[in-house]
Amino acid sequence: MRKLKVYIAVSLDGYIATREGKIEWLTGYPNPEGTDYGYADFLATTDTTLMGNTTYKEVLVLSETFPYPDKINYVFTRDSTHIDTEYVKFISRDIAEFVDHLKKEDGKDIWLIGGGQLNGALLQANLIDEMIIHVMPLILGDGLPLFGGIPMEKVFRLTTTKAYYNSVLKLHYEKIIN
Numbered sequence: 001m002r003k004l005k006v007y008i009a010v011s012l013d014g015y016i017a018t019r020e021g022k023i024e025w026l027t028g029y030p031n032p033e034g035t036d037y038g039y040a041d042f043l044a045t046t047d048t049t050l051m052g053n054t055t056y057k058e059v060l061v062l063s064e065t066f067p068y069p070d071k072i073n074y075v076f077t078r079d080s081t082h083i084d085t086e087y088v089k090f091i092s093r094d095i096a097e098f099v100d101h102l103k104k105e106d107g108k109d110i111w112l113i114g115g116g117q118l119n120g121a122l123l124q125a126n127l128i129d130e131m132i133i134h135v136m137p138l139i140l141g142d143g144l145p146l147f148g149g150i151p152m153e154k155v156f157r158l159t160t161t162k163a164y165y166n167s168v169l170k171l172h173y174e175k176i177i178n
């Protein structure tokens with residue numbers, strides 16, 4: 001079965017964006033050596049992406065051209081009137097059921113891009129297999145939580161860590177299989 005993987009960046013206090021949805025603190029963070037934080041290697045392990053509609057809209061604002069044209073891209077929304085585009089399919093069916101089925105199909109792994117609401121719904125449904133989390137060395141004090149602020153308790157196993165020269169810390173977690 002293919003894996004559902006989070007690959008994301010968070011502030012030191014666990015936020016993926018400011019309360020207003022801004023991520024300049026992330027995109028503008030100093031990276032003088034130009035590392036890609038393993039992004040290209042990660043991307044090559046996947047052929048499908050999942051996004052919440054808020055993240056999708058943000059992606060369209062941030063990028064001149066759609067950044068994942070070679071992937072199968074699903075955008076989750078509760079509004080069933082959205083029309084699919086050249087690059088994305090809108091899904092308004094039950095998220096957990098849809099993703100559970102998707103994981104059983106043939107293919108490479110699936111990148112759960114975010115945001116927090118989608119991450120939270122899929123974590124709650126125990127569908128996330130791996131999490132690669134880049135902890136940025138800055139505190140926002142408030143913002144949009146990594147897992148949507150949904151109360152729950154889930155335990156993962158830490159497999160690897162990597163500290164970058166610019167104080168970014170990459171944490172790689174795997175689901176504990178009982």
Ligand SMILES: NC(=O)c1ccc[n+]([C@@H]2O[C@H](COP(=O)([O-])OP(=O)(O)OC[C@H]3O[C@@H](n4cnc5c(N)ncnc54)[C@H](OP(=O)(O)O)[C@@H]3O)[C@@H](O)[C@H]2O)c1
Pocket residue numbers: 007008009010015016017020021022023026051052053054055056058076077078079091092095113114115116117118119121144148
């Ligand atoms: N730090 C990072 O690396 C990173 C990565 C990804 C995203 N982000 C940021 O995260 C922010 C967005 O996160 P977010 O948590 O506010 O929103 P989100 O998860 O991206 O999207 C929320 C939207 O997804 C749809 N949705 C959520 N739960 C659903 C469900 N159970 N069934 C069907 N549709 C559902 C709804 O769309 P409708 O309103 O259309 O119904 C909802 O409004 C953005 O600012 C983005 O830039 C940061």
